[in-house]
Every structure is written in structure tokens, then in C-alpha cells.
Amino acid sequence: MQLVFATNNLNKLKEVQSLIPEHVQLLSLKDIGCFEDVPETQNTIEGNAIQKVEYIKEHYGFDCFADDTGLEVEALNGEPGVFSARYAGEQRNADDNMNKLLRNLKDKPNRDAQFKTVIALYLNNKLETFTGICEGKITTTKHGEQGFGYDPIFKPNHHEQTFAEMDLGLKNDIGHRGKAVKQLVFFLNSI
Numbered sequence: 671m672q673l674v675f676a677t678n679n680l681n682k683l684k685e686v687q688s689l690i691p692e693h694v695q696l697l698s699l700k701d702i703g704c705f706e707d708v709p710e711t712q713n714t715i716e717g718n719a720i721q722k723v724e725y726i727k728e729h730y731g732f733d734c735f736a737d738d739t740g741l742e743v744e745a746l747n748g749e750p751g752v753f754s755a756r757y758a759g760e761q762r763n764a765d766d767n768m769n770k771l772l773r774n775l776k777d778k779p780n781r782d783a784q785f786k787t788v789i790a791l792y793l794n795n796k797l798e799t800f801t802g803i804c805e806g807k808i809t810t811t812k813h814g815e816q817g818f819g820y821d822p823i824f825k826p827n828h829h830e831q832t833f834a835e836m837d838l839g840l841k842n843d844i845g846h847r848g849k850a851v852k853q854l855v856f857f858l859n860s861i
Contacts, residue, residue, distance in 0.1 A: 671858075672697055673793070676708055676722045676736035681818040682847070686737075689842060689851045691859060702730050715740045715752055716799060719790035727792050735791040735854060739847060741820050743771065743808060745780040754820070768812060768823050781807040785824065785846035789854050798857060802849030817841065 673690075674697045677683055683698055690696050699708070708725050710718040715738045722736035740754045750757035750771065758766035775781065784805045791798045805827050812822035814834025821833035826844055833841050842848035 671695065672732070674699065674702055674726055674730070674732040674734035676704075676726045676734050678707075679818075682737070685838065685842060685847060686851055688838065689848065689855060691855055694858060697732070699726075702726075702732055704730060708736070710738065713752060715786055716788040716790070716801075718752065719788045719799065720797065723790045723792040723797070733793045735789055735793075737787050737789045737847065737850065739785060739787040739819075741771075741824065742784050742786055743775065744782040745778040746771075746774055749774070764819050768820055771808065771820070772810070772823065775808055781809075783808050783824065785820075787846040787850040789850045791854060791857070793861075800850045800853035800857070802846040802851070802853070804844060804846040804849065 671693060672695045675683060675686055676699060678699055687696055699705070704726070708722045710721065712718045712721050718738035719736050722738070723734050726732055726734040726736070740751045742748045742751050750767070754767070755762050758770040784803050787802045789800045791800070806825050809823045809825055809832060813832045814822050816836065816838070817834040823832065825832050829844070833845065
């Protein structure tokens with residue numbers, strides 16, 4: 671079975687490839703000749719994931735899946751949420767995004783947050799969605815060199831390390847994307 675993972679983020683691709691079963695040949699957007707930015711104009715994480723798979727199916731004809739992820743911070747009424755990648759501007763710079771978030775939380779005692787990933791799968795003309803959530807806290811400073819995005823400032827509950835301090839295996843096991851991908855894999859193995 672061939673499936674396109676509708677992402678240009680090589681870090682996400684690497685994370686997901688390590689979890690997908692061997693009978694699924696994972697194709698990237700580059701593999702199918704898609705070099706444009708796939709639209710993400712919805713106001714929910716789920717809406718963006720669905721929009722991406724519908725775009726690939728309509729324009730390229732491939733069965734595919736896509737994810738959208740947001741960091742939702744309780745003290746900021748769910749910000750940055752659907753705007754996580756562009757929180758500090760269209761340049762989509764992880765350090766700028768983390769710095770803005772840390773500034774916005776500076777005087778707030780509540781550091782509770784959650785990462786939420788929604789995967790939309792368009793397969794055999796049917797749409798399925800899978801959701802993974804990882805709860806944790808926002809640290810006051812950055813820690814770790816691994817991972818990407820907000821990983822250096824997100825410490826999952828019941829762990830002493832940020833995502834950026836963890837090895838990929840542990841992050842996949844407890845993280846939001848890993849949880850959603852496991853649901854996807856379970857579904858793919860059941861058909």
C-alpha cells in the first residue's frame with residue numbers, strides 16, 4: 671500500500687516513518703512532485719488536517735494522511751493552538767515562537783499545556799481522523815537540543831525532561847504525534 675504523508679516537515683516525516691508498518695510505503699510530498707505549500711487555512715487543528723488530505727487527493731490523486739499539531743496553553747486561553755507554527759509571525763521560526771510564548775507566560779503561575787495532534791486519513795474515498803494529546807507544563811527556560819518546534823520548553827507530565835531532552839523512542843511513546851500515529855497504524859493494520 672502506498673500512502674502520501676502530506677508534510678514538508680522532515681522532522682515529522684522522520685518521526686512518523688519510524689512508526690508506520692512495513693507494508694505501507696510512505697511517500698513524501700516531494701516524492702509526488704508537490705512543491706507548493708498545502709493550504710492550512712482552517713480555524714481548528716482538525717480542520718487543517720482534513721484540508722490538507724483533501725487538497726492532495728484532489729490535486730494529486732493519492733491516498734494520503736496529514737497531521738496538524740498545536741500547543742494549547744491553559745493560561746493563554748489555548749494559544750498558540752492552530753497558530754502554533756506562526757505564533758511569532760509568518761517566518762515560522764521556532765525560537766521566535768518559544769520566546770514569544772515564554773514572554774506571554776512570564777508572570778503567570780499556571781504553566782499547564784497540552785500538545786494536540788490530529789491525523790486525517792483519506793483512504794479508499796473515506797475520511798478518518800485520529801487524535802493524540804500529551805499533557806504537560808511549559809518550562810521557564812529552554813532545555814535540550816533534540817526535537818523541534820516547542821520541544822525545548824514542553825515537559826510532559828510525569829517526566830523530568832523536556833521533549834528536546836528525550837530520545838525519539840520515548841518521545842514517540844508518550845507524545846501526542848506518537849499517540850495519533852499509533853491509532854493510525856492500528857487502523858491500517860485492521861484493513
